[in-house]
Amino acid sequence: MERGNTLLVVEHDRDVIDQADHIVDLGPGAGERGGEVVFAGPRGELPSCPASATAKYLTGARRVTPRRPRERAGANGRVLTLLGASENNLKEVDLRVPLGKLVAVTGVSGSGKSTLVHDTLFPALARILHDSKGPIGRFREIHGFEQLSAAVLLDQSPIGKSPRSNPITYLKGYDSIRRLFAETATARGLGYGPGHFSFNSAGGRCESCAGSGFQKIEMHFMADLYIRCADCEGKRFKPQALEVRYKGLSIHEVLTLTVEEASLFFDDVPSIVSRLLVLRDVGLGYLRIGQPVNTLSGGEAQRLKIAGHLASKPPRDVLYLMDEPTTGLHFQDVERLLEVLLRLVALGNTVVVIEHNLDVIRAADWVVDLGPEGGDAGGRIVVEGPPAEVARCSDSRTGAFLRAYLEKHPAA
Numbered sequence: 001m002e003r004g005n006t007l008l009v010v011e012h013d014r015d016v017i018d019q020a021d022h023i024v025d026l027g028p029g030a031g032e033r034g035g036e037v038v039f040a041g042p043r044g045e046l047p048s049c050p051a052s053a054t055a056k057y058l059t060g061a062r063r064v065t066p067r068r069p070r071e072r073a074g075a076n077g078r079v080l081t082l083l084g085a086s087e088n089n090l091k092e093v094d095l096r097v098p099l100g101k102l103v104a105v106t107g108v109s110g111s112g113k114s115t116l117v118h119d120t121l122f123p124a125l126a127r128i129l130h131d132s133k134g135p136i137g138r139f140r141e142i143h144g145f146e147q148l149s150a151a152v153l154l155d156q157s158p159i160g161k162s163p164r165s166n167p168i169t170y171l172k173g174y175d176s177i178r179r180l181f182a183e184t185a186t187a188r189g190l191g192y193g194p195g196h197f198s199f200n201s202a203g204g205r206c207e208s209c210a211g212s213g214f215q216k217i218e219m220h221f222m223a224d225l226y227i228r229c230a231d232c233e234g235k236r237f238k239p240q241a242l243e244v245r246y247k248g249l250s251i252h253e254v255l256t257l258t259v260e261e262a263s264l265f266f267d268d269v270p271s272i273v274s275r276l277l278v279l280r281d282v283g284l285g286y287l288r289i290g291q292p293v294n295t296l297s298g299g300e301a302q303r304l305k306i307a308g309h310l311a312s313k314p315p316r317d318v319l320y321l322m323d324e325p326t327t328g329l330h331f332q333d334v335e336r337l338l339e340v341l342l343r344l345v346a347l348g349n350t351v352v353v354i355e356h357n358l359d360v361i362r363a364a365d366w367v368v369d370l371g372p373e374g375g376d377a378g379g380r381i382v383v384e385g386p387p388a389e390v391a392r393c394s395d396s397r398t399g400a401f402l403r404a405y406l407e408k409h410p411a412a
């Protein structure tokens with residue numbers, strides 16, 4: 001910038017926002033309730049903008065304070081230990097994970113977080129509990145796994161390649177929607193059943209694109225090209241199927257509703273609305289319920305996987321591992337996501353998150369801080385304990401940031 005360049009960043013990080021010269025804040029809400037410039041001007045003037053949710057968090061008028069479920073099952077000293085982890089830069093790390101807790105693994109980039117959690121702890125548990133065959137980072141011993149029913153990695157990898165899978169099918173809420181359409185008088189007149197509103201079977205779907213809304217053009221020597229289906233104009237169904245309306249909307253129009261809109265539209269159908277609320281809780285309220293999962297961002301895919309676990313039968317004794325689940329989330333969404341994670345913990349599960357977000361770190365029950373630096377100068381546990389203890393540790397970089405943060409934004 002000193003050379004006359006302009007730097008435009010989309011950012012949620014407090015420190016980056018604080019360093020900006022000029023701020024453009026969008027909102028005021030998400031999805032349909034957003035889309036307006038709420039504030040545009042110098043950083044110093046943002047706090048006096050009453051309409052900006054961002055401003056409230058920056059000034060401390062609002063804080064990320066997740067409501068904690070009252071019952072915290074399993075918080076009784078059970079522990080999982082991984083001893084002598086030494087893959088990549090790890091220096092014989094002995095990791096202790098208190099079970100039934102929210103555990104944050106912190107440290108500067110390159111300190112060894114992913115190597116420890118992603119490449120060693122998870123594959124080791126997956127081998128023992130699920131007989132999986134993937135490679136495992138080097139370690140000496142593991143104890144306490146018999147207290148777990150499963151280990152689940154909720155990462156940012158794509159959910160699938162199918163353009164026919166979307167948030168509402170992923171949460172198994174689409175069957176109810178198809179049934180509602182099949183029960184309408186128009187559908188009965190046409191002899192349509194729920195299957196006619198599926199994109200997986202012939203009947204009501206557009207056959208030119210097999211219900212995907214896209215047609216694939218094979219390009220020699222290049223990646224395949226996808227163009228909108230000319231027959232259904234991307235609507236994925238035959239004209240006849242689109243004539244069927246439920247509360248005034250066609251199946252295509254329903255699939256283009258956002259999660260927020262759909263939860264109002266289906267507010268009288270508990271089996272649908274309960275799933276939509278889970279999507280909203282993980283910060284996906286703005287997503288369209290029919291958006292193909294192969295087009296989701298990494299952070300969105302991860303949050304959809306979390307929603308999938310919350311929407312199904314409440315799990316117990318599961319160890320969840322996540323790598324920076326708050327990526328891309330606004331303060332408000334971080335708060336909701338934290339509530340969801342604490343809910344998983346209250347059900348008797350353990351959640352291990354790799355996180356840089358200080359609101360998450362302060363909300364954790366236990367913090368394992370790796371470092372002190374990246375690469376060869378890292379790979380050790382600098383400090384472990386409750387957030388307050390980490391904040392007191394003078395050797396820990398995370399500790400220093402956390403201390404300053406806790407001083408500036410004391411608990412409500």
Ligand SMILES: Nc1ncnc2c1ncn2[C@@H]1O[C@H](COP(=O)(O)OP(=O)(O)OP(=O)(O)O)[C@@H](O)[C@H]1O
Binds near residue numbers: 088111
């Ligand atoms: N496959 C590999 N081969 C050799 N070195 C590796 C390999 N994967 C990671 N490393 C090194 O090990 C160290 C720890 O990497 P790791 O990915 O665990 O860091 P991290 O704490 O997860 O960082 P970030 O916050 O950037 O994700 C780094 O110095 C990295 O360069």
Ligand SMILES: [Mg+2]
Binds near residue numbers: 113114115
């Ligand atoms: Mg990493």
Ligand SMILES: [Zn+2]
Binds near residue numbers: 206207210233234
């Ligand atoms: Zn088509």
